Amino acid sequence: MCVLAILIVSFMPGTTSNAISKLDKLAHFIAFLFLSFLLWSSYKLPKPYITTVLLLGAFGLSIELLQQFVPNRVFSLLDFAADLTGVAGGVVLYKLLGSK
Numbered sequence: 001m002c003v004l005a006i007l008i009v010s011f012m013p014g015t016t017s018n019a020i021s022k023l024d025k026l027a028h029f030i031a032f033l034f035l036s037f038l039l040w041s042s043y044k045l046p047k048p049y050i051t052t053v054l055l056l057g058a059f060g061l062s063i064e065l066l067q068q069f070v071p072n073r074v075f076s077l078l079d080f081a082a083d084l085t086g087v088a089g090g091v092v093l094y095k096l097l098g099s100k
Contacts, residue, residue, distance in 0.1 A: 002035050003059075010063045014072030028082035029089065032056060036090025041098075049091060056087045 036052055045051040060083030067073035 002031075002038055006031050006035065006063070010067060011070050013070060014074075025078060025082040028060075028079050029086040032060060032083045032086030033090040033093065034086075035059075036087040037094050040091060040094040052091055053084070053087055057084055060084065060087075 036056055039045070039052055039056065040048060060080055064075050064077075064080050064083075068075050
């Protein structure tokens with residue numbers, strides 16, 4: 001469900017509103033933090049750190065590449081960096097909460 005929600009929002013035509021663009025990186029971070037936390041808590045992954053970063057990194061990069069074909073959307077390395085930062089944050093969060 002989380003992946004589907006991210007895909008739906010990612011492929012909606014963009015907006016030129018400054019209020020929304022200022023929160024864009026935070027939204028990327030939170031979405032991928034939540035997604036990585038869900039991935040870690042739902043599946044026993046082989047080499048979980050590497051697998052999580054590779055799977056969700058590929059997902060984030062794919063979204064950014066495909067957004068070039070959506071009206072008012074562009075590829076953004078900063079969005080991709082926010083995605084990867086969120087993935088790392090989700091892994092750290094799971095490790096902190098999972099050890100208790």
